[in-house]
Amino acid sequence: MSTPEGRPADTPPSVADFAAANLSRATGAGLDLHEYQRVTGELAAAQTERGEIVGLDSWGAAFMRAARGHLARAERATTAISAGEHFRTAARWFHFATLGPNPESALAATEADTAMGRALDLLEPGARRIEGPDFTGWLRGPADAPATVVVVPGLDSGKEEFHDVIDALLRRGMAVFAMDGPGQGALAATTTVRADYHQVIGQVADALGTARVGLVGLSLGGYYVAESAAREPRVAAAVTVSGPFRLHWDALPQPVRDLLSRRAGGQEAARRFAGQVDLSTLAPRITCPLLVVDGGEDVIPGVTDGEPLARLARHGQYVRIPHGDHLLGNARPDWLAAAADWMSAALTEPAPPR
Incomplete structure (x- = not known):
């Protein structure tokens, strides 16, 4: 329930503000700091190029693309440990795709659930x-x-x-x-x-x-x-x-x-x-x-x-x-x-x- 600092509470956040407000939450959840900054930085740059001040409509899609990148790495992995770790990381990215406006939030949540299940099958079969x-x-x-x-x-x-x-x-x-x-x-x-x-x-x-x-x-x-x-x-x-x-x-x-x-x-x-x-x-x-x-x-x-x-x-x-x-x-x-x-x-x- 956090809100970006330094702006009126009812003002919609920019991508940069929203990303900054959720940075410690994302890293605390296990997202890699550099990947998070890269994904959100690209979003903020695209927003600036379009001349928009606010708007998070691309947040969910960007995070789901990052998640699917880890799914692809899991499929290419040569060991169960590596595959499981990528599935677990994908679950985190899919979950964070639900935080911003996302017409596919339900799909993202389902994908997070599925990816976590696949991770546990490999890493913790018990x-x-x-x-x-x-x-x-x-x-x-x-x-x-x-x-x-x-x-x-x-x-x-x-x-x-x-x-x-x-x-x-x-x-x-x-x-x-x-x-x-x-x-x-x-x-x-x-x-x-x-x-x-x-x-x-x-x-x-x-x-x-x-x-x-x-x-x-x-x-x-x-x-x-x-x-x-x-x-x-x-x-x-x-x-x-x-x-x-x-x-x-x-x-x-x-x-x-x-x-x-x-x-x-x-x-x-x-x-x-x-x-x-x-x-x-x-x-x-x-x-x-x-x-x-x-x-x-x-x-x-x-x-x-x-x-x-x-x-x-x-x-x-x-x-x-x-x-x-x-x-x-x-x-x-x-x-x-x-x-x-x-x-x-x-x-x-x-x-x-x-």
Whole structure:
């Protein structure tokens, strides 16, 4: 839900502004910095040549071309490892093709899902696809893992984005379920966002067959995780990253309102959804360990950050990284390893009294 700095919130961004606003998010998701700069730089140059000030109509097509380049490399690869790595990279590019205006967003999301499946077939054949009425995703990690963590994406993210978070949890011996829920990723074209996300997490816990899960939620996923921690008793620990405590529809930047309207199925539905994103009464009901991570440079009009959530929750801890942006992609060393360690300890050490 980030917006470019240095321009009025309701002004449509140029390609250069939009690319800069999403740079740390892209590199945090594993896109190569130089390839990202090359693809977005060519877009910005073409926009300038046409004499346009704003417009992102070519964003999706450009990112899908980059993704298909990696698909072609995968097909030419001489080892399964190389092919799998190219398929995984293609999945990331296809996912980022959905961020800008793109008439083929549904196709891009499907292609991201398919490419990630092909990558895991080669790189992690033990990974399992698990689906339910309102979710889909991949379960990765050892079958005998001591704990399972569910990674929950946000408004315009999906299970193909947060590889560094997933890898950090996997390295600590946990199983990880990376998911798309209503209005997210592979399900965005056929479903709409819902504020009672604990119903979805309940389905996930049922499908995983576990009595305890950890949750990591990023951006709007932070709200989903906190709401679920308050209402789903099987949530044993939770981490939110750049998650909203409250949304104020009238103050949200127009690009965010437009995006939310697309994911909610219309403006009125989006306005109602935004009105439900309020943890004031739910935060005190969170009795499991809770870690809230915010970036000091993540300032989006209409979004109240997570400090009240950590303060009101019974076992809440608050970490604010002063130079961190939205999703803290520019500050990974300051929080990611520590958050993964915190989650591992929270799920494997004796739980605090609820």
